Amino acid sequence: MLRTLLSGDFPRSRALALVLIAILAGLALAPFVFPGTRSLDVAAKVAVFVLLVASYDLLLGYTGIVSFAHTMFFGIGGYGVGIAMAKLGAGWGSLALGIALALALSALLAFAIGLLSLRVRAIFFAMITLAVASFFQILASQLSWLTGGEDGLTYRLPELLLPATKLMDAPLLGVEVNGRLASYYLVFLAALAFFLVLLRMVNSPFGRVLLSIRENEFRSEALGYRTVTYRTVANCLGALGATLAGVLYAIWLRYTGPDTTLSFNIMIDILLMVVIGGMGTMYGAAIGATIFVIAQNYLQDLMKLASAATQDVPLLPNLLHPDRWLLWLGVLFILCVYYFPYGIVGRLRMRAARN
């Protein structure tokens, strides 16, 4: 059962397994264990970003493609839901339509970009995707009649998912069972399911071919695999994963705007998460996203204390200023690329293998 669920790709390290179980349990029980709006927001964001980062890992870690257009697909998912909800009304039908259109658009775009630029070298692809993503960002802010421009879209969801909807009269274990809870579990379970699907993919024969392309493209081609086809398919699958993450995030936030979906800062966040967690491991996505989102929300409080404590020292309070948390993660990122190419997960697995 567990073997089927994890597609035979076990954590292979006791410490890693414990961390993963802790993350899973934490997310599954978040509404009961960590009550409060902020912590539930953090939990939902972790769930969404685990899926988003895992789908990016399929590209970066498993296929060796650097794409800067991942937020574009994330945004397509978000805007798919947002536009459908805002323009067609808050029904399940329009939600499904929005998701379907978003997925189709993402697949088409990923296919086109892949076919045009995956033949050439990694750098060229990275540059092209950066340009296309920034074009899409401009498009979203310019077509304000459709996308709400810089302000974004705020919308209602189907009745079941609204916070005002009461699903049970009495609170369960001290937590009110309302639409907010329902949408949290929708987001969590969907993210978990898609994560397992991605895990299945990378452990399939298809995934092995992707790995071989990453390791030695020339050789895989010589063995008879059409590397361009495989890369393009991987690119499309990664894009679909990101779109689904965008859909879930839009459902959770009930808001879609450039800052929550398309911003280049999110792209940088994704890179940090996947590299710190561990490229090419899938579980790294879960760990990276969890650490990052928690750091984003709680590290700042800690830094505020440190900054206040070092007030008399020159420059140090500035370095420890709560807004500078990205600086330290950036340093960690560079160190990871040099010294731990497989991130935290690789580190833990190596230690387990040595024992």
Place this chain on the structure above:
Amino acid sequence: MSTSEQPVALAPAEALPGERRDWIPLALVPAIALAALPFIPSLPTWVTLTVAGLAMGMMIFMMAAGLTLVFGLMDVMNFAHGVFISVGAYAATSVLLAMKASMQAASLGANLSAIVPAVLAAMALAGLLGWFFERVVIRPVYGDHLRQILVTMGGLIVVEQLIHVVWGPDIIPLPRPATITGSFIVADAAIERYRVLAVLVGLAVFAAMWLILNRTRLGLLIRAGVENSEMVESLGYRIRRLFVGVFVAGSALAGLGGVMWALYQESVNAQIGMQMMVVLFIVLIIGGLGSVGGCFVGALLVGLVANYTGYLAPKLALGSNILLMVLVLLWRPRGLFPVGKA
């Protein structure tokens, strides 16, 4: 191996024709300028827009030149090149704001006494950062594109944050010195002084680069390195040292471009570098990765097209660069002047 009985006759000079100059992309710049003429209602407006476009193009060229040379020479794409732009802009801002009095004076001499140190400081700091960057960040990952991209992105994050630490997170307004504000009028066309200055500086940089690359021994080695670096190395030249030099010079140029751009925008913020990166990549792709001439033509094209569309169809303006890139790639998939390696 036996030597042939007859010595091989030296081929006559005609047998080795020099590379034919490819004039079509060069003609594209005036062609686009002329093509825009019928759409723009008045000639003075067209002149203003063209000067603005050329000025913008020249500034972009200064920022992009180093990036394309580094790529051509060492096969390194520095995704953090934008930070040299920001650092240059900030360094100059610090100097200029400290010398406010001579900035506001109406005499050219006083203005220059503020601008020259500012530009020197910008180029020095950007060059120094470039040297540090090459040494610490890029050197360990030569030949590994994936890690190169990742590491330089990491460098971008860290340096951008450090700029926040040193200069603060807010946008700093930066007024232009008195003598280069305002515009003069030539036959009804208002031409901003600063833009003319930008075009002149850009032309000077391009001329200097052209002379160094084509008329000096150093330039010969750089061009040979772009063509085939292993061969240059096997002839006994230290390509590594050459490369560090080019990297530092390119960073300093980006710093200069940053100063020019900051004065053009009359403000600086830490995101300048990242915002420009996208434009720089588009210019590089249009010009052909690694080609300096292509970079120059590409930058001018981007500058002109951005200004014309900004006037004719403001909504399209921001995306015009990318449409231009797509059109160029449809015509020449490897850019205007493809370079062997790219």
